[in-house]
Amino acid sequence: MPELPEVETMCRGIYPTVGKLIREVSQPRCDYRPIQIRPPVAEINAHMAGCKVIAITRLGKRVIIQTNDDSLILQPKMTGLVALESPPDPDHVRLQIDFSGNLRLQFWDRRGLGTVEWMPTKELHDRIVEGRLGPDALRITPEDFIARLQATTRPIKVALLDQKLLAGVGNLYASEMLFKAKIDPKKQAAKISPARLRVLHQVMLDILQLAITLEGSTLSDGTYRNAINDPGSYQNMHRVYDKAGEACGQCNTSAILRIVQAQRSTFYCPKCQRS
DNA sequence: CATATGTCCTGAGAGC
DNA sequence: TGCTCTCAGGACATAT
Numbered sequence: 404m405p406e407l408p409e410v411e412t413m414c415r416g417i418y419p420t421v422g423k424l425i426r427e428v429s430q431p432r433c434d435y436r437p438i439q440i441r442p443p444v445a446e447i448n449a450h451m452a453g454c455k456v457i458a459i460t461r462l463g464k465r466v467i468i469q470t471n472d473d474s475l476i477l478q479p480k481m482t483g484l485v486a487l488e489s490p491p492d493p494d495h496v497r498l499q500i501d502f503s504g505n506l507r508l509q510f511w512d513r514r515g516l517g518t519v520e521w522m523p524t525k526e527l528h529d530r531i532v533e534g535r536l537g538p539d540a541l542r543i544t545p546e547d548f549i550a551r552l553q554a555t556t557r558p559i560k561v562a563l564l565d566q567k568l569l570a571g572v573g574n575l576y577a578s579e580m581l582f583k584a585k586i587d588p589k590k591q592a593a594k595i596s597p598a599r600l601r602v603l604h605q606v607m608l609d610i611l612q613l614a615i616t617l618e619g620s621t622l623s624d625g626t627y628r629n630a631i632n633d634p635g636s637y638q639n640m641h642r643v644y645d646k647a648g649e650a651c652g653q654c655n656t657s658a659i660l661r662i663v664q665a666q667r668s669t670f671y672c673p674k675c676q677r678s
Numbered sequence: 679c680a681t682a683t684g685t686c687c688t689g690a691g692a693g694c
Numbered sequence: 695t696g697c698t699c700t701c702a703g704g705a706c707a708t709a710t
Binding site: 404405406464478479480481482514516517518535564566573574622624666667668 | 705706
């Protein structure tokens with residue numbers, strides 16, 4: 404499940420397209436139900452073909468390919484993958500972009516929940532950021548992080564997944580950061596002290612930055628890959644995610660529990676995360 | 679406004 | 695072995 408570290412890794416993987424000309428944006432033939440692409444690919448191609456890529460940026464969990472005037476927003480969601488090399492299989496390539504210099508970018512997505520959206524860059528803020536995305540998890544100040552979490556009555560784990568509150572953290576890293584900060588995922592965000600939220604903020608930065616260094620987490624389904632089609636390695640650092648029933652590596656006495664919050668799995672150690 | 683729930687999709691794995 | 699069923703969850707639309 405691509406979250407901030409995985410999407411950041413995808414962005415870095417396609418940096419070589421910066422400075423290249425877009426030759427063609429196309430949609431390979433695919434036997435699966437098409438993903439949502441707006442406007443239709445032919446129209447996107449008409450706007451972007453011949454234009455030079457000036458930047459690759461990340462907005463929360465989205466990859467953005469920018470030319471002078473245009474932004475193409477790729478949203479991998481659950482199983483999407485953006486890369487220059489061969490995807491895990493050729494059957495689920497949803498969008499293809501050919502560049503000068505023989506570079507070919509492919510947006511691969513097995514489940515097809517991902518989306519592609521084109522818009523003039525000048526509309527990007529109003530249509531994507533405003534009202535939808537909070538500050539990026541790598542850029543938010545501790546003060547803002549604390550203030551936003553203290554303003555919600557939801558359980559801390561659920562609040563961390565709210566992209567409007569904080570952009571970039573998803574289900575896996577939310578569980579991991581709460582474990583490292585020793586915070587009960589069920590605790591109401593507003594009831595956690597500012598001092599503990601400050602610790603959580605630092606833990607979040609540490610975890611996300613290490614995960615980026617290790618090129619993200621590749622889970623048991625093997626879907627996520629880095630730019631050269633190798634798995635990431637942060638999954639080796641997981642302490643609780645998908646470890647229900649295993650002994651907690653910290654206290655060595657309690658078993659990791661799985662609970663469901665807001666229809667999502669949460670993993671935690673009931674002994675180490677009691678406050 | 680804040681929060682909660684339903685929906686989309688495919689493939690892996692469980693159970694019989 | 696081969697079938698059916700359940701589940702995974704990001705983000706948006708809709709409901710409370």
